[in-house]
Amino acid sequence: MMSGWRRLLEEESEHQWLSFVVFSIIVIIGSILIDWSSDLSGVQEGSSLGVQGLVIDSTEDSVLYQSEDGNIINYKGQENLAQYATCLEEYRGMTLACLGTEGMVAFIGDGGPECDTEWCQFSIGENLTASQISGNGDALLFVVQDGTSDSLAAMWYGDSNPTPLVSEFDETMYLDIIVPTYEGWLIGGSWQAPPNWLGSNPASPPKYELVIEAKWNGVGAPSIEVVHIGAEGAIHGLFETKDGYLATGTSDSYTITENGVESLGISSQVATDDNNGNVWLFGDIGSKTVAIVADEGITVEKLPEPLNIVPTYATCDEEGMISVHGSDYSDDVSAFSIDSDARTSITSLRGILDLGFILVSLLILSIMGWNVTDAIRKGEVF
Numbered sequence: 001m002m003s004g005w006r007r008l009l010e011e012e013s014e015h016q017w018l019s020f021v022v023f024s025i026i027v028i029i030g031s032i033l034i035d036w037s038s039d040l041s042g043v044q045e046g047s048s049l050g051v052q053g054l055v056i057d058s059t060e061d062s063v064l065y066q067s068e069d070g071n072i073i074n075y076k077g078q079e080n081l082a083q084y085a086t087c088l089e090e091y092r093g094m095t096l097a098c099l100g101t102e103g104m105v106a107f108i109g110d111g112g113p114e115c116d117t118e119w120c121q122f123s124i125g126e127n128l129t130a131s132q133i134s135g136n137g138d139a140l141l142f143v144v145q146d147g148t149s150d151s152l153a154a155m156w157y158g159d160s161n162p163t164p165l166v167s168e169f170d171e172t173m174y175l176d177i178i179v180p181t182y183e184g185w186l187i188g189g190s191w192q193a194p195p196n197w198l199g200s201n202p203a204s205p206p207k208y209e210l211v212i213e214a215k216w217n218g219v220g221a222p223s224i225e226v227v228h229i230g231a232e233g234a235i236h237g238l239f240e241t242k243d244g245y246l247a248t249g250t251s252d253s254y255t256i257t258e259n260g261v262e263s264l265g266i267s268s269q270v271a272t273d274d275n276n277g278n279v280w281l282f283g284d285i286g287s288k289t290v291a292i293v294a295d296e297g298i299t300v301e302k303l304p305e306p307l308n309i310v311p312t313y314a315t316c317d318e319e320g321m322i323s324v325h326g327s328d329y330s331d332d333v334s335a336f337s338i339d340s341d342a343r344t345s346i347t348s349l350r351g352i353l354d355l356g357f358i359l360v361s362l363l364i365l366s367i368m369g370w371n372v373t374d375a376i377r378k379g380e381v382f
Contacts, residue, residue, distance in 0.1 A: 042342025043304050047323040047335035050074075054333045055313045055325040057088045061109065062095045064088050073097060073119075075108055080119060091135040092157075098130045105130055105142075125162045128153055136180035139216055143175045143187070150175040150189070152224065154216040165221035173210060179238045179245070184215035186227070186256070188235030188247055209233045209249040211256065228254060228261045237271040239279050242295045246279055253281065253293070264298065266291050272314040272322060274340035282311045282324055290338075301343065309334050316340060 049055060051074055053065040063074045070083045075095065084100025097106040097119070104121040114120060124130060124142060131150070132143035135157065142153045142164070149172045153164040175189035190207035197205050209230030216222040233251035240246075244257035248271040253264040268281035268291070281291040287307045292299045309326035316322045322338040 042339030043336060045336055047325060048317050048321040048337055049323050054327060058315050059088045059090045059095050062088050086131045087133060089133050096133055098133055100129060102129045105133060123162060124155060125164045132178050134178035134180055134185055136185060141178060141185050141214060141222065149173055152214055152222045154222045167221040167224055176236060177238050184213060186238050186245055187212050187214055188238050190234040191229055206232050207234060209235050209251055211235055211247050227256060239273045246293060248281055270311040270314040272316050274316045274322060275320045280322060282314060285310045
């Protein structure tokens with residue numbers, strides 16, 4: 001068989017035109033397959049979260065979603081109506097939930113006889129309603145409503161009679177995401193400009209992307225420091241990276257390190273990190289690509305079809321399946337999922353073509369080398 005291929009590739013072979021035609025056909029077919037393989041692998045309809053509705057938040061064991069009957073929390077298949085719930089958070093093996101109840105936060109899965117399979121509540125102090133919550137060691141930080149703005153309050157976990165003090169903000173802020181850091185927390189959201197800001201509409205001043213840092217020493221209210229105010233929009237995601245943190249927003253995304261804040265020039269509606277530490281950024285309805293930020297750099301993958309929903313939430317499960325939820329212009333809820341490992345898998349179309357290209361190239365180069373060696377041995381002149 002090798003000798004037959006060898007004769008076809010010899011320049012003086014009477015079959016050289018046949019080999020050229022076959023080679024041209026292979027190139028054309030290969031180019032078509034390569035174009036197909038440029039689409040992101042592992043994309044499919046539906047979600048891995050297993051609920052019917054618009055997902056608001058989730059943890060490993062729980063999903064908060066909006067149904068026709070209102071907001072529902074699904075905990076290990078057990079569903080409870082939570083009309084005003086806004087967040088879920090994993091903390092010390094438990095699931096915490098912001099139920100929109102003044103002075104209380106719900107929890108489940110503490111391993112005890114009463115609250116392991118049933119929702120219980122603990123007090124966070126009077127006149128406080130938590131919309132977001134994050135634990136860092138023994139400390140709990142809350143985003144609480146303060147009139148038409150958001151503020152921060154902190155308490156020690158297990159305090160039976162908490163009296164958390166609320167941070168005083170001079171500006172109007174809307175805080176949507178909290179992540180713990182070594183020294184405290186990073187919080188993302190938006191800052192609303194004052195009325196008549198730079199000639200804006202006084203009835204609806206613009207909001208700008210905002211990242212702040214909070215620290216709490218257990219005495220007084222949490223201290224606040226502004227890390228970054230960006231373009232008009234909101235920060236919706238904060239992710240830990242090798243060198244610091246990545247903030248994803250509707251106008252731009254930023255790396256936050258000891259050297260400062262750097263713009264990446266990538267906007268998104270939602271983002272999530274996969275099990276390999278890569279952050280996936282999804283754009284608005286009609287987007288044809290997804291950006292993936294990794295320690296090695298940024299790659300842009302082409303989606304098989306443009307997004308047919310406005311993404312509102314994204315997450316990645318322990319098996320590496322990314323689920324993206326949202327709704328279309330008719331408010332019909334939909335979702336799709338992506339196998340985050342498929343794009344680098346050898347079993348994907350792209351992987352198969354790459355392997356095939358390498359093997360065919362090695363075969364052709366080996367045969368050509370064989371011909372050259374044989375010609376030199378025979379004393380032929382090139």
